[in-house]
Amino acid sequence: MYTVSNAAFDALVFLAxxxxxxxxxxxxxxxxxxxxxxxxxxxxxxxxxxxxxSVAGPIAGAFIALAVTAAVSYGMDGISRxxxxxxxxxxxxxxxxxxxxxxxxxxxxxxTKGVVVVPGLQSSRVLESLSSTSFVGPVFGHxxxxxxxxxxxxxxxxxxxxxxxxxxxxxxxxxxEALRMAGLDAGRLRGIAFLVSGVACGAxxxxxxxxxxxYVPNMSAGRGWIALVAIYLGGKDLVGTVVASAFFALxxxxxxxxxxxxxxxxxxxxxxxxxxxxxxxxxxxxxALRRRH
Amino acid sequence: xMRSIKDTGDSGVGIRMxxxxxxxxxxxxxxxxxxxxxxxxxxxxFFLVPFLSASSFLSMLELSGPLALCALGVVVTFxxxxxxxxxxxxxxxxxxxxxxxxxxxxxxxxxxxxLLSLGAGLVAGGLVAALPAAGKRFANADVLLTSxxxxxxxxxxxxxxxxxxxxxxTGNLVAMRSIPAASLLHRLAPPSTLTxxxxxxxxxxxxxxxxxEHTRSGAAHDLYGRNHQFAGLQGFNxxxxxxxxxxxxxxxHGLAGAxxxxxxxxxxxxxxxxxxxxxxxGAALVAGSRPSAVPLAALLFSWLxxxxxxxxxxxxxxxxxxxxxxxxxxxxxxxxxxxxxxxxACARAMSRLRPGRRQAGQ
Numbered sequence: 001m002y003t004v005s006n007a008a009f010d011a012l013v014f015l016a017x018x019x020x021x022x023x024x025x026x027x028x029x030x031x032x033x034x035x036x037x038x039x040x041x042x043x044x045x046x047x048x049x050x051x052x053x054s055v056a057g058p059i060a061g062a063f064i065a066l067a068v069t070a071a072v073s074y075g076m077d078g079i080s081r082x083x084x085x086x087x088x089x090x091x092x093x094x095x096x097x098x099x100x101x102x103x104x105x106x107x108x109x110x111x112t113k114g115v116v117v118v119p120g121l122q123s124s125r126v127l128e129s130l131s132s133t134s135f136v137g138p139v140f141g142h143x144x145x146x147x148x149x150x151x152x153x154x155x156x157x158x159x160x161x162x163x164x165x166x167x168x169x170x171x172x173x174x175x176x177e178a179l180r181m182a183g184l185d186a187g188r189l190r191g192i193a194f195l196v197s198g199v200a201c202g203a204x205x206x207x208x209x210x211x212x213x214x215y216v217p218n219m220s221a222g223r224g225w226i227a228l229v230a231i232y233l234g235g236k237d238l239v240g241t242v243v244a245s246a247f248f249a250l251x252x253x254x255x256x257x258x259x260x261x262x263x264x265x266x267x268x269x270x271x272x273x274x275x276x277x278x279x280x281x282x283x284x285x286x287x288a289l290r291r292r293h
Numbered sequence: 294x295m296r297s298i299k300d301t302g303d304s305g306v307g308i309r310m311x312x313x314x315x316x317x318x319x320x321x322x323x324x325x326x327x328x329x330x331x332x333x334x335x336x337x338x339f340f341l342v343p344f345l346s347a348s349s350f351l352s353m354l355e356l357s358g359p360l361a362l363c364a365l366g367v368v369v370t371f372x373x374x375x376x377x378x379x380x381x382x383x384x385x386x387x388x389x390x391x392x393x394x395x396x397x398x399x400x401x402x403x404x405x406x407x408l409l410s411l412g413a414g415l416v417a418g419g420l421v422a423a424l425p426a427a428g429k430r431f432a433n434a435d436v437l438l439t440s441x442x443x444x445x446x447x448x449x450x451x452x453x454x455x456x457x458x459x460x461x462x463t464g465n466l467v468a469m470r471s472i473p474a475a476s477l478l479h480r481l482a483p484p485s486t487l488t489x490x491x492x493x494x495x496x497x498x499x500x501x502x503x504x505x506e507h508t509r510s511g512a513a514h515d516l517y518g519r520n521h522q523f524a525g526l527q528g529f530n531x532x533x534x535x536x537x538x539x540x541x542x543x544x545x546h547g548l549a550g551a552x553x554x555x556x557x558x559x560x561x562x563x564x565x566x567x568x569x570x571x572x573x574x575g576a577a578l579v580a581g582s583r584p585s586a587v588p589l590a591a592l593l594f595s596w597l598x599x600x601x602x603x604x605x606x607x608x609x610x611x612x613x614x615x616x617x618x619x620x621x622x623x624x625x626x627x628x629x630x631x632x633x634x635x636x637x638a639c640a641r642a643m644s645r646l647r648p649g650r651r652q653a654g655q
Contacts, residue, residue, distance in 0.1 A: 104613050282439060289433050
């Protein structure tokens with residue numbers, strides 16, 4: 001029987017890998033240039049986590065995944081700034097490169113371009129005994145990797161809201177000239193925001209792979225794009241982004257749950273969240289336009 | 294997320310094309326040597342096999358036709374300042390619509406059924422683009438987000454349609470019934486898959502080039518892409534430009550999907566769009582958003598596809614090498630340090646070397 005409690009539990013499962021990417025992406029948007037490569041970076045994080053963890057264990061694997069995605073993201077910004085490349089185009093390139101490179105490396109290291117299962121890599125569930133608690137039960141009993149991903153998102157959120165870095169990142173986005181006059185380098189701050197975004201996507205990808213204990217080709221499955229939509233729909237505001245991410249997670253959870261209840265084809269149920277989100281984006285934009293006028 | 298498009302017709306197309314070709318050749322050679330245990334066979338398969346026989350070359354040329362159509366669509370949106378990323382779903386919907394009409398219009402004579410199928414693809418692609426276009430026109434919604442969301446939902450829906458209600462139950466392939474041969478695009482040089490599509494695409498690209506370079510509407514289109522407020526002040530119809538290029542691009546993608554279904558594939562197959570929307574963005578960037586350069590850029594990308602496919606079959610090169618090379622080419626051609634930037638970087642490097650030289654001299 002599919003209940004509200006099940007829907008809330010599944011929503012948290014969907015939220016855990018999405019939230020860090022959304023909050024990290026918000027950091028880059030506030031710093032002046034949205035990181036469009038969230039999708040590719042999540043996939044990179046997932047593959048590197050599995051590849052590194054298969055050799056060095058899950059903890060080292062997670063740190064290596066975070067380091068690699070941070071380096072890729074920082075490098076992307078470096079290419080945009082130093083070589084005057086369009087950051088949007090570089091982001092698209094990374095989104096194309098990540099699945100292709102993961103497939104090639106998967107073939108080279110694991111001998112398959114399909115699913116890579118590493119025994120012992122699946123993150124364990126914690127606080128399962130509390131999951132039957134009324135009302136707050138769905139918060140408990142998730143995998144440790146999910147909690148850690150949400151922790152990463154919280155740390156980045158706190159950094160954006162309450163630290164000098166957050167303030168300076170906003171200044172870099174809103175008035176880079178003023179920042180320059182204050183003796184700070186707006187470009188460098190943007191680079192740090194991209195670095196943070198890379199770490200966040202690494203956490204998203206690692207959480208995704210750790211929840212299955214495996215790497216599945218294209219396992220990011222549009223989460224990076226939904227994270228971008230959450231940033232936009234949340235009004236480029238931290239609380240708004242978190243609320244929008246939670247909304248999409250709930251939508252995906254309901255669509256996923258409906259597959260077990262409904263006779264409707266699973267493909268159509270999976271199409272629904274994307275279509276509804278597009279309508280929500282247009283309706284939200286229409287509302288904003290009306291308010292401005 | 295308001296952006297200015299840098300990749301309009303002012304960029305040096307020749308340099309871009311040369312950079313793209315050189316990068317592709319270098320990366321293909323590196324991939325063959327580094328990733329294959331039979332590097333010589335992989336190199337030969339990548340560089341020579343697509344050109345060795347007339348059939349494989351003409352099939353590669355055919356492959357470039359739908360890609361060029363999609364890339365032309367991307368140019369139309371980019372030059373209007375819209376970042377539409379929904380090409381994949383638009384092309385896939387076009388293929389489905391064309392196959393539906395092609396398989397059901399059996400009572401109509403061949404060429405008419407074929408034209409009707411192409412028209413269905415054109416309309417289907419335009420319809421998929423209509424929602425993001427309406428969102429832009431009436432709500433100023435970000436096309437980048439809405440186009441990719443709608444495209445993703447369409448991909449799921451078309452996957453279902455091909456795999457379930459429209460699937461040919463007699464075949465093992467997840468595909469619709471084959472379109473009757475009389476309704477397919479005529480093959481010009483069998484056994485190659487070449488049809489009229491690549492040539493028609495060249496004509497369309499030339500028409501688009503004329504539109505952008507020599508017509509007032511084209512100038513308005515470009516101006517809107519650079520500064521829509523200024524275009525409005527000049528008295529151009531900015532309302533129309535806020536949605537029409539998105540729908541036109543959708544139609545071109547739909548037409549490309551229809552060309553695939555009526556050409557080499559002969560029906561709609563699950564997953565047949567195979568990243569054409571993303572490759573088209575790359576081809577449009579390589580072409581510097583110049584319609585006249587689009588066919589060449591598409592040919593370069595179709596060589597990468599054909600070459601990597603041949604290398605996969607004839608050697609042990611990983612199947613995604615071609616896609617990885619295309620992605621790196623996109624990143625490389627997007628980087629364009631100015632000559633002043635290159636000079637100052639050289640000067641900095643020289644100044645770092647000088648103290649070392651002095652010490653060496655002492």
